Amino acid sequence: MIRLTSVRKQFGTLLAVRNLDLTIPKGEIYGLIGPNGAGKTTTIRMMCGLLPPTAGQVPIAGVDVIAEPENAQKHIGYLSDFFAVYDDLKVWEYLDYFAHAYKMPEHEIPARVREVISEIGLEVKTDSLIAGLSRGMKQRLGIGRAIIHKPEVLILDEPASGLDPKARFELRLLLQKVRDQGATILISSHILTELDGFCTSIGIMERGQLLRTGTIAEVTSAESPTRPIALRWLGGDSATVRSVLERFPGTSGIDIDGDTAQFRFMGADAGLAQVLAELLTAKIQIVTFTEIKTTVEDLYMKLSHHEVM
Amino acid sequence: MLRLWKNPEFVRHFRSELRRTRATAVALVVVAVCALTVLACWADQESHLLAIQAGSGKAPSAAMMHLLITGTAISSFRALMLMQFGVLGFWSVFACAQAVSRERERGTWDFQRTTRLAPYELLVGKLFGEPVLAYFIVACGFPISVVAGMIGGVSILHILSAFLILLSFAVFVGIAGLWLSSVLEGRGRGIVVIAALGMFGILVGAQGLSTSPFPGLAAFSPVSTSWPLLQYPRLSPNPVIFGAPVPWIVMALLLYGSFGAWIVLMLLRNLKRDFQELRLLLRWEVVGCCAFLNFVLYSLFSPNVEVFRDTADLAEFMLAANGFFFFFLGLTMLDTPERLNATTSFSLRSLFSEHGLQWPWLLASSVTSYLLLIWGLLAWGRALPSSAGLPAAAAIHLLIMTLFITRDVLFIQWCKLTGLRAPLMKGVLFLGLYYASVGVLCAVTEVSSNRFAIGLGNVLTPAAAFDRSGSLLSVTGALGIVVQLMAIVFLVSAIHGRVGRIRLAAAVAA
Numbered sequence: 001m002i003r004l005t006s007v008r009k010q011f012g013t014l015l016a017v018r019n020l021d022l023t024i025p026k027g028e029i030y031g032l033i034g035p036n037g038a039g040k041t042t043t044i045r046m047m048c049g050l051l052p053p054t055a056g057q058v059p060i061a062g063v064d065v066i067a068e069p070e071n072a073q074k075h076i077g078y079l080s081d082f083f084a085v086y087d088d089l090k091v092w093e094y095l096d097y098f099a100h101a102y103k104m105p106e107h108e109i110p111a112r113v114r115e116v117i118s119e120i121g122l123e124v125k126t127d128s129l130i131a132g133l134s135r136g137m138k139q140r141l142g143i144g145r146a147i148i149h150k151p152e153v154l155i156l157d158e159p160a161s162g163l164d165p166k167a168r169f170e171l172r173l174l175l176q177k178v179r180d181q182g183a184t185i186l187i188s189s190h191i192l193t194e195l196d197g198f199c200t201s202i203g204i205m206e207r208g209q210l211l212r213t214g215t216i217a218e219v220t221s222a223e224s225p226t227r228p229i230a231l232r233w234l235g236g237d238s239a240t241v242r243s244v245l246e247r248f249p250g251t252s253g254i255d256i257d258g259d260t261a262q263f264r265f266m267g268a269d270a271g272l273a274q275v276l277a278e279l280l281t282a283k284i285q286i287v288t289f290t291e292i293k294t295t296v297e298d299l300y301m302k303l304s305h306h307e308v309m
Numbered sequence: 310m311l312r313l314w315k316n317p318e319f320v321r322h323f324r325s326e327l328r329r330t331r332a333t334a335v336a337l338v339v340v341a342v343c344a345l346t347v348l349a350c351w352a353d354q355e356s357h358l359l360a361i362q363a364g365s366g367k368a369p370s371a372a373m374m375h376l377l378i379t380g381t382a383i384s385s386f387r388a389l390m391l392m393q394f395g396v397l398g399f400w401s402v403f404a405c406a407q408a409v410s411r412e413r414e415r416g417t418w419d420f421q422r423t424t425r426l427a428p429y430e431l432l433v434g435k436l437f438g439e440p441v442l443a444y445f446i447v448a449c450g451f452p453i454s455v456v457a458g459m460i461g462g463v464s465i466l467h468i469l470s471a472f473l474i475l476l477s478f479a480v481f482v483g484i485a486g487l488w489l490s491s492v493l494e495g496r497g498r499g500i501v502v503i504a505a506l507g508m509f510g511i512l513v514g515a516q517g518l519s520t521s522p523f524p525g526l527a528a529f530s531p532v533s534t535s536w537p538l539l540q541y542p543r544l545s546p547n548p549v550i551f552g553a554p555v556p557w558i559v560m561a562l563l564l565y566g567s568f569g570a571w572i573v574l575m576l577l578r579n580l581k582r583d584f585q586e587l588r589l590l591l592r593w594e595v596v597g598c599c600a601f602l603n604f605v606l607y608s609l610f611s612p613n614v615e616v617f618r619d620t621a622d623l624a625e626f627m628l629a630a631n632g633f634f635f636f637f638l639g640l641t642m643l644d645t646p647e648r649l650n651a652t653t654s655f656s657l658r659s660l661f662s663e664h665g666l667q668w669p670w671l672l673a674s675s676v677t678s679y680l681l682l683i684w685g686l687l688a689w690g691r692a693l694p695s696s697a698g699l700p701a702a703a704a705i706h707l708l709i710m711t712l713f714i715t716r717d718v719l720f721i722q723w724c725k726l727t728g729l730r731a732p733l734m735k736g737v738l739f740l741g742l743y744y745a746s747v748g749v750l751c752a753v754t755e756v757s758s759n760r761f762a763i764g765l766g767n768v769l770t771p772a773a774a775f776d777r778s779g780s781l782l783s784v785t786g787a788l789g790i791v792v793q794l795m796a797i798v799f800l801v802s803a804i805h806g807r808v809g810r811i812r813l814a815a816a817v818a819a
Contacts, residue, residue, distance in 0.1 A: 008815070010647050010811070010815050011585075011647075012646045012647075012726070012728050012811060013728070013810065013811050013814040013815075015814065015815055048419075048423050049422075049423065050419055050422055050423065050583060051583050051586075052583075052586060054647045054815075069581070070425045070426075070427060071425075073423055073424060073425045074425060076423065078419070078420070078423045080416070080419060082416040084415045084416030084417045084420075085417070086321065086325065086417065088325035089321065089324060089325050090324075093321070093324050093325075097317050097320070097321045098317075098420075098424065100317035100320070101317045101318070101421070101424035101425065101426050102424055102425050103425045145420065
């Protein structure tokens with residue numbers, strides 16, 4: 001759906017994006033993460049046709065955004081961190097304006113405007129002036145604007161910055177709804193917890209380059225093939241626990257502290273089940289035995305050098 | 310999509326500016342202002358007629374009553390039209406000059422750029438949408454003005470012509486305001502508004518050009534064109550095109566149409582572009598624009614106005630005018646460091662490439678200007694005394710002017726490559742500083758030696774281009790050409806070095 005090929009953007013001697021290759025298949029929710037100055041916004045602006053690349057191609061849904069900007073915009077919904085709206089319009093007028101600006105068929109517009117207002121939960125505000133809406137409502141309206149023309153690709157640049165936790169939660173629900181309708185979403189964010197459990201794949205960007213890209217599992221396994229496991233038991237028989245764990249060739253990095261332990265395991269789930277079974281056979285009273293999930297934040301902290309240009 | 314009521318951008322402005330309550334209030338205010346104007350005119354006429362009547366000692370007659378009514382009507386018509394010119398003209402330039410910069414400032418511009426609206430739809434929507442309230446005011450005042458004009462004895466053709474001029478002027482200043490707003494969008498809104506108001510003042514003040522050798526240019530001012538339509542005594546005779554008189558209204562429409570077309574061309578190409586990517590004119594369009602500006606001046610020249618004594622005076626004026634044209638057109642060709650193609654190859658194809666350096670195109674513009682100068686001198690040679698050897702001298706002088714302007718444009722292009730903040734503004738300021746310094750230096754040296762001061766001026770400024778001493782080229786003038794050629798070569802190599810460094814940085818980083 002999104003395919004960037006050898007994309008480069010240069011501002012004088014500064015290379016903001018360096019030969020970026022990125023493919024995001026249909027239906028993905030792709031999280032683009034990186035420090036300030038990593039080139040995320042420049043990449044996003046190139047995807048939206050706001051900035052021409054110095055070199056490379058940026059086809060979105062098969063249409064080159066530089067060669068056919070107006071045609072490509074049909075497939076793109078864009079929302080930036082600075083979600084400015086026209087305060088002097090009413091909610092329905094705002095969406096109606098963008099529906100017309102995206103050249104939707106005239107007869108579909110009223111129904112679509114009503115549908116989007118309902119999706120973003122602003123039915124009671126339909127006839128209200130935007131100036132009177134809260135920040136969270138304005139942000140939802142911004143999302144409504146971005147999806148009014150049913151784009152196949154939704155590009156969001158730091159959409160949750162400046163929102164309170166409740167508004168963030170609402171935004172997340174709304175984006176999940178949009179994803180369920182089949183849109184491909186690219187989201188860049190600093191708030192990494194926001195992307196956890198929400199993105200199907202991520203890209204870590206630094207100094208204009210993608211350090212890693214793929215599904216979270218792929219990126220995690222590429223970084224380290226072992227999985228961190230934590231366990232807690234009753235009683236203090238740590239020597240038995242250690243001896244059981246050491247018996248398995250897939251375990252490493254065993255760290256026992258009182259009645260808790262952490263170790264790394266390389267192998268399939270069946271192997272891990274065997275470890276648990278062996279511990280139980282050794283009469284260890286297991287309370288918890290869990291795999292520590294690698295969060296997006298963990299991955300980012302591990303992979304990023306926090307270097308900016 | 311040119312249909313205004315289907316244009317989303319226009320509809321947006323219409324909805325937000327003309328909500329029912331506001332529209333009603335505005336309409337009532339307009340009607341009240343019109344009524345007050347008519348009453349004021351009535352009172353003025355009445356006191357005037359009463360004074361005449363008291364002087365003559367006669368009783369009021371039906372004829373006087375008729376005079377009072379027609380007098381009130383015509384003065385009301387004039388007052389209402391002038392008010393509408395003020396409101397629509399000023400509002401149009403003021404609103405359009407903020408159209409893009411305001412959107413950019415509040416962060417909505419990118420959203421408009423990512424819609425499927427074509428640049429011409431955005432242009433039309435903003436042009437008529439931004440000042441939609443002013444158009445509504447004029448629409449409310451229109452029937453009252455028409456009735457007042459007709460009662461006052463103004464022909465309906467004149468009334469409609471006055472409204473045509475009003476609309477044309479509003480559209481023209483609106484387009485110019487939009488252009489300013491788009492090319493200065495990186496600056497604060499205040500600067501854009503000041504520039505727009507300055508431009509508005511210049512256009513209105515263009516009326517003063519009616520007594521210049523180019524009286525047609527006064528048609529830019531609505532004062533020149535509307536005055537006769539409002540039944541005022543003519544301020545000046547009709548302007549001329551190639552010596553043939555044409556009505557002011559025709560001249561105004563020709564000027565608004567032709568200059569407006571160039572501005573629209575620049576807007577359509579750049580309206581949806583990022584500020585850093587603005588390219589006002591393509592290289593070949595620069596040559597065309599230069600030819601157009603020269604052609605306009607030659608065609609509007611009136612030999613009847615005795616300012617130019619002979620063809621040498623005309624050539625000298627055109628030389629100065631071309632200096633401004635070259636500089637402005639040179640600025641429209643400035644390129645971004647990433648796209649500039651500062652080749653060392655001397656093939657015609659690379660020299661005249663779309664992203665090549667500006668000097669070959671300035672040279673081409675200069676040749677075009679020279680050919681038009683020869684044509685102009687031939688055309689007007691019958692009306693003005695000819696000067697011997699003028700074509701050769703004009704060629705040398707135009708070459709000097711071209712070299713200096715080329716140097717200045719290349720300097721600003723170099724500034725653009727250095728990573729300076731606001732390189733264009735700083736480049737122009739540096740050049741201003743340079744010319745001011747040379748001026749001071751010449752003034753100081755003039756105390757000891759006038760000849761040396763003139764020579765210094767000839768070497769460091771294009772003063773030699775205006776040398777009327779009789780010799781084709783003075784020694785210092787020739788020295789000036791050599792020095793400027795060296796400066797140009799130096800600047801071209803500096804630009805080449807900069808571009809090379811940028812490419813190298815990209816290659817190394819990649």
